[in-house]
Amino acid sequence: MPSPLTNRVAIAGVGETDYSRESGRSEMMLALQAIKAALDDAGIAPAEVDGLMTWRVDNTSEAEIAANLGVKDLAWFGDINQAGNVGAALVAHASAAIVAGLANVVVIYRGMNGRSGARYGRGEVTGRRGQGGSAFTEPFGLLTPQHGLAMTARRRMHEFGTTSRQFGYVAVSEREHALRNPRATFYGKSLSIEDHQESRLIVDPFHLYDCCLETDGGGALVLVSAERARDLRQPPALIRAAAQAGYARDREFIDTAAASLAPRFWAQAEVAPSEVDVAQIYDHFAPFVVFALEDYGFVERGQGGPFVEGGGIRAEGGTLPVNTSGGHLSEAYLQGMNQLIEGVRQVRGQSTAQVADCHLSFVDTGIGTGALLLERAS
């Protein structure tokens, strides 16, 4: 049975700020500049917005955004208490609200000074000072998100034989894409597999070039009904499927959330992974692109490493180009937002590393904690 969400809602506008290491602007300003750009892209007036959603550990509350936009009646809002990985999940929430008639124009936004402000890479956002569950991890030196993720990466390397060099091909492939994208932080700076292998260890098994950037910037999406989207400025990116999954708590440090999400996500989409034309995948750390390819079922477990090493995710000749704007490793770390924007550009035919004849564009924003399939409107 088709999902009641299928192709009923569209992303009609996308917008972003410049990406930098020091924006010199408030997170509120970054969010608003991105929102304004996304509304202009769609051709919708700010005061028409009646839904706002974000995810944050920052200073961009929906109420304050609404006051800036001149929203008179904010009908739908909400954010999810999770660090970074819920962007596509919010697309699911917003779509449900639009289909149910609870809101008509929903903006999803993210504004963050991730480099000049509080830094995830230093545990400044997620550190808990030994409280709660962190009493069992932080006293032993697991202090940042990368620590727990590196534990999973090591175990999966052991289980499936994936190598650091194979992870390096994720970074190298994404850098090739960034060389085509003038917005990318690493635009103009090439990266070889030797550069990756020789780069210093951050948290072994992660080398420097396995790790995402830290970025100041903002990004936004505008969602409306598919019907409304047909009359707007840009070709609509129809939401074929959108869903989220929570972390598995009693995990063995092998499965990602994508392992539990995949069966119901592909069932909702009524699409097989092999039918997808292009994918954006949450690359906080390069190895997790490999794990996502495996856990979503794009390749068999253990085949992700050979797949990326063989050029499978390159825009140039790959069977599934991944992170075509450069991703979190080479474009910007906007916690999935820049990849949601790139996923939309691919179905519009507007990417700087455009996949030919792109019909189905997949976006993961957390290795299973949020996933989205966009379809080109016929």
Place this chain on the structure above:
Amino acid sequence: MTSEARPPFPPPVPTEDNQPFWDALREGRLVVQECAECAHLVHPPRPMCPECGSFEKGWREMSGRGEVYSYVVTHQAIHPSFSGHTPYATALVRLEEGPLLTTNLTDIAHDEIAIGMPVQVEFVAIGDGITLPLFRRA
């Protein structure tokens, strides 16, 4: 690793839900929460048994034997207070009774750590009444 040589990691903040775990460590015993209804072992401790929904619990003493399940070696000092304290290793140890425990390895060089390596608990007091369960080569 003596307690003085340890990097300045945050000490644990015990709560009502896990105080017996920390109390036992101070007495030189490693215990894991055990459901009083179905005997499921739950670690880290939490109020409700995820297997049967019971709030009733006891604490089962572990043998202290296990093996390395995964590990990471932190090279970058994430904060200035860690300079001189890197690299350091953090391991996940699979206890022979089943639970996975995050810990440090006290007497094993970083390049000798291997998944599957047998290890044995050792109790290291870090001050303020806190004792941590660390592991050495078995």
